[in-house]
Amino acid sequence: MADDMGEDTPGTRAIAGIKALNLPPDTTITVFTEDLSILGPEVTKDDFEAQSGIKLDIQKSPFGEYASKILADAATQAGTFDVVLVETNRLGDLDNAGYLVDVTEWVEKYDPDIEDFIFPISHTASQYNGRYVGLPTDGDVFIFYYRKDLLEDPAEQAAFAEQYGRELTVPVTYDEYMEVLEFFTRPEENLYGATEWRITLLNYWWFWQRLWSGGGTYFHDDMSAAVNSPAGVQALEDMIAMEAVMSPDALSYGYVESVEAMTSGTAFSNITWPAAGKNANDPETSTTVGKWGYATVPGYVVDGQVNQRSMSAPGYTILVSNYADVNKEAAYLYTQWFTSPENLIKANQNLGGNTDVVRASIFADPSMAEIFPGADEYLDAQKANLAQAVPDPVLPGYGEYAQALEIELGNALTGQKSPQEALDDAAEAWDEITDSYGREEQLQVWQNFLASIAG
Structure with a gap:
């Protein structure tokens, strides 16, 4: 996978863009996510710092806690994190909190090669309500x-x-x-x-x-x-x-x-x-x-x-915080560098991590078939499952919808309610959540989401 030979990749374009910004020498980008996904930024940290001259401050939190910390950063507008790797299903709530940055201009300027990402993750993990807000990092699929x-x-x-x-x-x-x-x-x-x-x-x-x-x-x-x-x-x-x-x-x-x-x-x-x-x-x-x-x-x-x-599900989007103090264009360029094939593959090959292949070029890279015995069959199965993927719904209130359903699934799994009773109660709760956000507003977001996964 090319980059060291001076070939043109999303990563080399990102480094050229960073250097053209003439940033102060003490520029530091704070990167945050949960403690398994962060292994990707950790294993590529030294390469980025050497190529860009920018320092990375990598922070992490357990899976059960990290999303609440990002949502708190959004609610308080504290700007604690510059770049976050977040579950894609959180985009609706983060947008409502003013956390998302429209990066469409930079996507068009620097070209992260969106088409190399596997569809529909290429769309669901990079766009929200018709605009680019981040880039996919993880090919999550069962x-x-x-x-x-x-x-x-x-x-x-x-x-x-x-x-x-x-x-x-x-x-x-x-x-x-x-x-x-x-x-x-x-x-x-x-x-x-x-x-x-x-x-x-x-x-x-x-x-x-x-x-x-x-x-x-x-x-x-x-x-x-x-x-x-x-x-x-x-x-x-x-x-x-x-x-x-x-x-x-x-x-x-x-x-x-x-x-x-x-x-x-x-x-x-x-x-x-x-x-x-x-x-x-x-x-x-x-x-x-x-x-x-x-x-x-x-x-x-x-x-x-x-x-x-x-x-x-859940899939991860790497995105820039609207409340970050760092130069936001530079922060975006880090996200493009990290998701460039020659860098993302290092996270994909880490047996202890949970960053799964999301680029077609990485699926095709011969070195991926050597990460463990039978990895070629494993990668073929991942591609086949992505081809029949059910998308996680991305809209405001995702956590509320999920929690309301989870409660009722638990009631059925433990025998407290019949499946029909549990799901009827979940549906009633969902309708109340939809109304609380505005039915017409939710319908518009949902229709935009369906359009994105339809290609």
Whole structure:
């Protein structure tokens, strides 16, 4: 991947732009995000400082705290951070707080090569309400991970065929998926068919993935909530049914616990982010290196066709704070430098990080296939899942919508409400949230978002 030979890249254009600004020699850009995504800026820090002459002050916070700190910086207009890597779904609330900078002029002037970013992340993570406000850093999308060594074992294949009357293959439909998970659920061997995020916080992403696969969506055309549709009820019922093929303490599992189930060999499968593939193949932490297969997330059959969908969330946008004291053009140029292929690839190749490939040129780089055994198949699966991605909705009040739904998903997962009751209550809460922000205003933002993902 070129940059050292003087070739023209978004990164070299950014450095040339910074030098043309003739900034004071003590210029420092403060960069902030959560403690896994920050590994990207950390592993590229020395290169940027050497090339630009600008210092970076890199700050971080745990995942559960960092967003609130960015929102507080926006609310107080303190300008604590110059550049932030933030979940893309926060753009609506940050825009309402006056935090976003319209960088369209600089995108056009310096050319970050937007078309090299994978669609629709190329649009959803860079634009808000029709203008450029940042650049994508992370190709977040769910991948179906499965124990390839077990699936391809002749003895397992024979036993499965005898029990289910069909070949043991990578499941394509959710019905096939449940059969395979049931088959590999063996508590006496400390092996369970699946591990997934289930602790109360982010279950809505796994729900939304199934909702869209079943033909559902977030909102009706009049902006009324659509999460309580038949597709939504089916999705939640099936999430509850998965408890039979998961560890008894599965409701306490977040990302770390589900990946530990992969690395310790207690789970046959997982549906989660690309970073898990790197984590599960890190020989310093995993006992299952080289044993994983990678595939597209299964789907429901809708109108006679399998509708496979994969959740693309949260994704990260690197952006400039409107309240920053530093030269904002220089801050933008840092974001373009960081997301340039020759720099972003260093974050993508870090097995301990969570920055996933988001540029087509990085997917095509031969060195990516060497980051761990089977990485070529892993990258192919990531690309395939991005091609069937369900977008995270980006609009004001995202956190309120998500929290209202999460509460009701928890009520259903713990048996306090039926799926229909829980989703009806969630839909009622969503309609109240929409009205609190202004139904017509929300509808306009939502229509602009839908237009961006339609290409």
